[in-house]
Amino acid sequence: MGGGIGLQAFWRPLETLLRNGQLYRRVLVRDIQSTFRGSALGLAWIVVIPLVLVAIYTFVFGMVLSSTFSIGTRTRIEVPLLFFTGLTVFGFFMEVVGRSPNFIRENAVYVKKIVFPLEILPWVLIGTALFKFAINFALLLVFLAVFTGGVPAGALMLPLVLVPFLLMTAGLSWLLAAVGTYVRDLPHAIQALAPIIMFISPIFYSVQQVPAPFATLYYANPLTFVLESVRGLLFFDTAPSAAGLLVFAAASLLVFAAGYAFFQRARPGFADVV
Amino acid sequence: MNPAEPAGEALLSLRGVGKTYPARARGMARLARVVTRRPEQDGVRVLDGVDLDLARGEAVGIVGRNGAGKSTLLQIACGMLQPSDGTVSCTGRIAAMLELGAGFKPEFSGRENVVLNAALYGLDEAAIAERLPRIAAFADIGGYFDRPVSEYSSGMFARLAFAVCAHVDADILVVDEVLAVGDGAFQTKCRRFMEDFLTRGAVLFVSHDENLVLSVCNRAIWLEAGRPVASGAPQEVLRRYRHAVELGGGDGMAMPHAGERPQHPPLAGEDARRGRNAIAVSPFLADAPSHGNGGAIIDDVRFAGPDGRRLERLDGGETVALVFEGRALRDLERPIAGFIFRDRGGQNMFGDNTYLAYRDAPVAIEAGQRFRAVLEFDMPLLPDGIYSVAPSLIEGTQRNHVHLFWMEEALVLTVDGSPVSIGKIGVPTRIECDVLEDEDTAARPLVAARKSV
The missing domain is CATH 2.70.50.60 (abc- transporter (atp binding component) like domain)
Structure with missing residues (x-):
């Protein structure tokens, strides 16, 4: 985008976040508060929702369909925890991707009435989703410690997977926010796609259970790598390969920079269409 | 048009600014056009050839009818809207007051909204903390400051919103018709603030309040269908604008719409017959x-x-x-x-x-x-x-x-000059009041004495 991708293209999206740090924090806190203000359970919903989902999925997949992860699950409690892990990762991704297409229009006042660094809005989405992710992930680690007697050392490698994942999600957010502002069908399309994405991502099963010709295809879905790596590190003492990490990091950075560049390019026309 | 020379170095400068709203409002094609930076081919021309210089200490008022492009001009000046042609250069920091309380969320308290709004206007944490008491005092809404904004009256809302704007560090205040709110005392406060602000910054504003334009502005620009028709001393520009509006002529727009018409007394003096319409x-x-x-x-x-x-x-x-x-x-x-x-x-x-x-x-x-x-x-x-x-x-x-x-x-x-005090039309009313004695109520004629309006 915009005459080749120099190093600056990777730095700019972070630079704006640093430059508008205080404003970003305010808007982020406001966004998190808005979600729960006035509800009786408040922030507890962040935890309640995935736990209810885990209960349902455990019942349906674990007890009704009696599907298990193919590789060595040791205790009964591990299946719901595996589901919880998958849902937490997927929840982060889907929250950002689902909210992005409408987010600029929802904040039309920042486009038309206030001089505002619009490019930090996707960072706000990331921030809110990350906040929920962090709470759920902390809960997961607690469960893991309680039920399996400890958190594996492999957890220290998680940032190598999660940071690129975050950057890729942010890149997608810029892209979807920019396109969604112009194309009103996008939010509906994403809504229709959400359950599909959920089932073609290895959340309730492992990619190893997927028949051979499809398994390779599965890795075209970036969530596959993230889900498999996170579960491997936390449950199965397997680490992602260095090559896998490198490819994933490179692809993520590319999406990150390209998404941002595209957003900035599309942005001058926002005020005309919101 | 004759752009008057600014007194000092221009904080804000617009040259030949024009704006065409694209004919096709949204969609993939529109996105493609923006991203590939192809120029607009057709659309609605809402602004054309506007020059403007704004220096410290200057206040420029934009007058014109609805749809004349005033708000578009302000949005372009603030940088929210990209001009289709011309250039905008700005060396000062702009505080845009295009909508009072823009960004306020009703479920949050006045204090919370002020804090976020101040951040939106670019104040850092320290400055916000320092100014919060002053903002509360300026708004003067008492205990409501910590109540959700949804409970506010429109007057309180406006006071709070204006209070924030009055305490941000800006070189240029861009104001769109938002000062005509609140009671008399608050209006006076706003006006005093504007005058004070002009000692350090510049103001660009749209108002239908002629008195405000006259008392605050050094210059006025009259926009008609997106084009500047007159520019210069406010008295002169307003006189010409008023004249055009009264004639209903101008550029083919016969009548200004609701809320647009400035006050003017075409029947002044000679014919103010009381009771006549x-x-x-x-x-x-x-x-x-x-x-x-x-x-x-x-x-x-x-x-x-x-x-x-x-x-x-x-x-x-x-x-x-x-x-x-x-x-x-x-x-x-x-x-x-x-x-x-x-x-x-x-x-x-x-x-x-x-x-x-x-x-x-x-x-x-x-x-x-x-x-x-x-x-x-x-x-x-x-x-x-x-x-x-x-x-x-x-x-x-x-x-x-x-x-x-x-x-x-x-x-x-x-x-101008009407006996009608209630409703949309007047009907000649005969009025009679009487104290009724007990038995003879039925016997009396209903209308004993007449007083005609």
Whole structure:
């Protein structure tokens, strides 16, 4: 985008976040508060929702369909925890991707009435989703410690997977926010796609259970790598390969920079269409 | 246009700024056009060739009718909207007040909204903490400061919103018609703030409050259909603008719309007869918006006296004759002439046409022939305000017809001085009050004494 991708293209999206740090924090806190203000359970919903989902999925997949992860699950409690892990990762991704297409229009006042660094809005989405992710992930680690007697050392490698994942999600957010502002069908399309994405991502099963010709295809879905790596590190003492990490990091950075560049390019026309 | 030379170095400078809103509003094609930076080909031209320099200590007021491009100009000046042509250069920090309380969330308290809004205006944490008490004091809404904004009255909302804007560090304040809120005391506060602000910054604002423009501005610019028509001393620009508005002329826009018309006294002095309902009538506005299938044109509409001559002054309550003349462009078998009398909000107040009177014996008009229709009616008493007459010529019946020629605002009427205190029209009212004794209530005539309004 915009005459080749120099190093600056990777730095700019972070630079704006640093430059508008205080404003970003305010808007982020406001966004998190808005979600729960006035509800009786408040922030507890962040935890309640995935736990209810885990209960349902455990019942349906674990007890009704009696599907298990193919590789060595040791205790009964591990299946719901595996589901919880998958849902937490997927929840982060889907929250950002689902909210992005409408987010600029929802904040039309920042486009038309206030001089505002619009490019930090996707960072706000990331921030809110990350906040929920962090709470759920902390809960997961607690469960893991309680039920399996400890958190594996492999957890220290998680940032190598999660940071690129975050950057890729942010890149997608810029892209979807920019396109969604112009194309009103996008939010509906994403809504229709959400359950599909959920089932073609290895959340309730492992990619190893997927028949051979499809398994390779599965890795075209970036969530596959993230889900498999996170579960491997936390449950199965397997680490992602260095090559896998490198490819994933490179692809993520590319999406990150390209998404941002595209957003900035599309942005001058926002005020005309919101 | 004659852009007056700014006093010092310009904080904000616009050169040849124009804006075309794209014809196709959104969608993939639009996105592609923006991303590949292809220029707009067609669309609605809302701003054209605007030059503006704003230096410290200067206040420039933009006047013009609704749709003249004023708000678009302000958005471009603030950098929210990209101009289609021309350049904007800005060396100062802008605080935009395009909408009072923009960004306020109703479920959050005044304090929380102030903190976020101040951050939106670029204040850092320390500055916010330091100014919060001053903002609260300026807004002067007491304990409501910590209540959700949804509980505020509109006045409180405005005070709080303005209080934030008054305490941000800006070099340029861009204000869109937001100061006309709140009570008198608050207005005075706002005005004092503006004057004080001008000692350190510059103000660019749109207002329909002529007094505000006159008292605060060093310069005024009059926009008409996106083009600057006049620029310079506020008195002179306002005089010309007012004149154009009264004539209803300008660039083919016959009448300003609701809330747009500045106060002006066309009937000042000589004719302020008490209790009378003096109505000034504009000349026939030939350029008023019109539509129709072209079977005829109306080329004159007037209120006429007994001698058929045009009246420029009417009185509410008197019998008037609305005359319209025109020419058939083709043979018309059953033409119907009618009119609608509207208030400034565009609400139909009353109207009539020639259908019933000529139903059984329609008057046919041959192509090229001239015609005249006269509709006589009792003009109601009208409250102060601006009204318009929309004449029409249709063919067929009342239910099933084609529009031959329909004009939106052929005449504009201005009422200044009215006995009507309640409602949309006045009705002569006879008033009588009496203390009633017990038995003889039924025996008395209902109206004993009359007092006519």
